[in-house]
Amino acid sequence: xxxxxxxxxxxxxxxxxxxxxxxxxxxxxxxxxxxxxxxxxxxxxxxxxxxxxxxxxxxxxxxxxxxxxxxxxxxxxxxxxxxxxxxxxxxxxxxxxxxxxxxxxxxxxxxxxxxxxxxxxxxxxxxxxxxxxxxxxxxxxxxxxxxxxxxxxxxxxxxxxxxxxxxxxxxxxxxxxxxxxxxxxxxxxxxxxxxxxxxxxxxxxxxxxxxxxxxxxxxxxxxxxxxxxxxxxxxxxxxxxxxxxxxxxxxxxxxxxxxxxxxxxxxxxxxxxxxxxxxxxxxxxxxxxxxxxxxxxxxxxxxxxxxxxxxxxxxxxxxxxxxxxxxxxxxxxxxxxxxxxxxxxxxxxxxxxxxxxxxxxxxxxxxxxxxxxxxxxxxxxxxxxxxxxxxxxxxxxxxxxxxxxxx
Amino acid sequence: xxxxxxxxxxxxxxxxxxxxxxxxxxxxxxxxxxxxxxxxxxxxxxxxxxxxxxxxxxxxxxxxxxxxxxxxxxxxxxxxxxxxxxxxxxxxxxxxxxxxxxxxxxxxxxxxxxxxxxxxxxxxxxxxxxxxxxxxxxxxxxxxxxxxxxxxxxxxxxxxxxxxxxxxxxxxxxxxxxxxxxxxxxxxxxxxxxxxxxxxxxxxxxxxxxxxxxxxxxxx
Numbered sequence: 001x002x003x004x005x006x007x008x009x010x011x012x013x014x015x016x017x018x019x020x021x022x023x024x025x026x027x028x029x030x031x032x033x034x035x036x037x038x039x040x041x042x043x044x045x046x047x048x049x050x051x052x053x054x055x056x057x058x059x060x061x062x063x064x065x066x067x068x069x070x071x072x073x074x075x076x077x078x079x080x081x082x083x084x085x086x087x088x089x090x091x092x093x094x095x096x097x098x099x100x101x102x103x104x105x106x107x108x109x110x111x112x113x114x115x116x117x118x119x120x121x122x123x124x125x126x127x128x129x130x131x132x133x134x135x136x137x138x139x140x141x142x143x144x145x146x147x148x149x150x151x152x153x154x155x156x157x158x159x160x161x162x163x164x165x166x167x168x169x170x171x172x173x174x175x176x177x178x179x180x181x182x183x184x185x186x187x188x189x190x191x192x193x194x195x196x197x198x199x200x201x202x203x204x205x206x207x208x209x210x211x212x213x214x215x216x217x218x219x220x221x222x223x224x225x226x227x228x229x230x231x232x233x234x235x236x237x238x239x240x241x242x243x244x245x246x247x248x249x250x251x252x253x254x255x256x257x258x259x260x261x262x263x264x265x266x267x268x269x270x271x272x273x274x275x276x277x278x279x280x281x282x283x284x285x286x287x288x289x290x291x292x293x294x295x296x297x298x299x300x301x302x303x304x305x306x307x308x309x310x311x312x313x314x315x316x317x318x319x320x321x322x323x324x325x326x327x328x329x330x331x332x333x334x335x336x337x338x339x340x341x342x343x344x345x346x347x348x349x350x351x352x353x354x355x356x357x358x359x360x361x362x363x364x365x366x367x368x369x370x371x372x373x374x375x376x377x378x379x380x381x382x383x384x385x386x387x388x389x390x391x392x393x394x395x396x397x398x399x400x401x402x403x404x405x406x407x
Numbered sequence: 408x409x410x411x412x413x414x415x416x417x418x419x420x421x422x423x424x425x426x427x428x429x430x431x432x433x434x435x436x437x438x439x440x441x442x443x444x445x446x447x448x449x450x451x452x453x454x455x456x457x458x459x460x461x462x463x464x465x466x467x468x469x470x471x472x473x474x475x476x477x478x479x480x481x482x483x484x485x486x487x488x489x490x491x492x493x494x495x496x497x498x499x500x501x502x503x504x505x506x507x508x509x510x511x512x513x514x515x516x517x518x519x520x521x522x523x524x525x526x527x528x529x530x531x532x533x534x535x536x537x538x539x540x541x542x543x544x545x546x547x548x549x550x551x552x553x554x555x556x557x558x559x560x561x562x563x564x565x566x567x568x569x570x571x572x573x574x575x576x577x578x579x580x581x582x583x584x585x586x587x588x589x590x591x592x593x594x595x596x597x598x599x600x601x602x603x604x605x606x607x608x609x610x611x612x613x614x615x616x617x618x619x620x621x622x623x624x625x626x627x
Binding site for chain 2: 062063064065120150151152153154157160161164167168171172175217219221224225227228231250251252254255258260276277279280281282285286287288290291299313316317319320321334336339340341343344345351352353355356357359360365367368371372374375378379382
């Protein structure tokens with residue numbers, strides 16, 4: 001009893017926050033157990049835990065100087081079934097003499113902590129206090145000074161840098177090559193050819209075309225790809241004098257889509273056919289968007305539905321509703337988990353990279369087509385890397401795999 | 408100049424963001440974080456344009472007495488009521504309309520969420536109808552797909568394991584479905600993902616280099 005009090009008093013004197021953390025932890029731990037009111041508090045029965053030791057710290061590498069990592073040896077009392085350690089409180093101070101500030105607390109059996117609340121280029125001293133039902137055991141030593149500094153290069157990303165430089169080189173080479181008159185061959189993509197067929201069918205039926213650029217914002221590259229395809233689709237609808245409806249879920253893609261459709265009608269010398277209500281802002285809420293779009297499908301009965309972009313749970317709701325209206329449907333997405341739904345419910349589906357190739361394919365611009373060849377060449381290199389990696393790993397040579405790991 | 412300036416801005420910011428992927432130093436990471444934060448402000452202004460478009464499209468339909476116009480009246484009223492209540496909720500307290508117990512939160516939790524859940528629940532029926540079409544065996548490939556799907560579906564439920572418990576371990580449905588998921592399925596999925604990632608890089612590079620400029624719209 002006396003020993004416990006002597007252990008607690010210095011801790012309380014140096015940091016009330018630690019006591020509060022200990023009290024909170026003890027309360028949390030005790031809450032799950034039913035105890036009679038008259039029972040003796042466990043703190044009076046159990047001795048305070050032995051302290052944690054061997055605290056070491058280091059700057060987290062490859063960051064902007066915003067984190068320090070700490071590790072320590074667990075208290076000898078911190079073993080499974082002993083229940084003498086509830087957790088550890090991590091404190092820091094600008095000087096070994098204090099004032100100490102509680103950073104955070106971690107559960108028992110945890111011997112590592114990353115402090116992400118540090119200021120860069122500032123010295124910190126750390127200590128770890130052991131918390132248990134029998135009391136608080138202050139740290140026996142202080143570790144420091146530790147300083148978080150910025151790194152100039154993330155050395156885990158050399159492989160990505162090499163791949164990026166190679167990719168940029170390939171793309172620029174093939175774009176220059178295409179510009180000089182050597183048009184690269186691109187395989188036929190039935191899904192993209194079907195877009196014009198679908199618009200033609202809508203024209204014959206005297207009905208509209210519905211285009212959805214996905215349900216994500218402009219920071220999703222699939223939305224960008226979808227909008228680029230929209231421009232080509234809008235040019236075709238302007239050419240065929242067919243109405244187009246474009247429901248959009250986010251405001252920035254909405255403004256871009258509105259401008260694109262307007263420009264497509266203008267550039268096709270059909271500005272009088274442009275309907276200012278053809279591009280509609282709906283809602284970023286997933287199922288509100290679904291309700292609005294399925295409503296358009298069932299009320300307006302467009303003859304062609306074109307889904308190009310990022311789709312999630314709504315993919316099948318939209319595609320199945322569209323299927324029930326008898327419209328010709330063309331979809332494209334890079335979301336692997338939604339592809340099966342589109343394959344089942346749509347007439348044509350652009351799979352993964354075909355979505356990104358669609359704008360180059362549709363426009364026929366040699367420079368855009370050249371960029372596809374660059375991507376193809378890098379794909380061959382990736383396949384070669386996979387084979388080389390498999391062979392080296394089989395031979396227990398791990399250097400190549402480690403070089404490729406980015407995390 | 409009307410097109411050159413946005414193209415130059417896009418190229419510079421695009422290259423800077425690529426640089427920030429490799430250089431974590433604060434001289435690069437702090438401006439990069441700032442650029443990403445400014446996007447939130449831009450989006451906030453975009454909502455004003457979006458709201459104006461919703462009003463224009465629906466009020467236009469109401470004035471023309473288009474089919475279903477009473478629903479559009481309901482939509483406009485719901486929109487205005489939600490916005491007004493949100494603004495009123497946001498004035499007096501910290502945290503604004505997102506606080507628990509506000510009328511806005513009540514509208515979201517008690518009106519919107521049940522409707523969204525109802526729509527989501529319909530997915531089960533759509534999956535059933537889509538699966539019925541997908542598993543019609545007309546070709547060898549369709550037969551292959553249907554058999555693989557049957558193994559995976561049965562192998563993932565306890566009855567599948569019980570049905571084949573008497574077989575050697577390698578031929579039990581649970582083992583076979585795990586093999587299908589781990590190897591053929593995973594290989595195909597990763598191939599698509601690698602292709603899509605390269606497509607992302609190619610599209611990004613086209614935008615940064617100004618080759619893909621349709622997002623700027625305007626007259627050609």
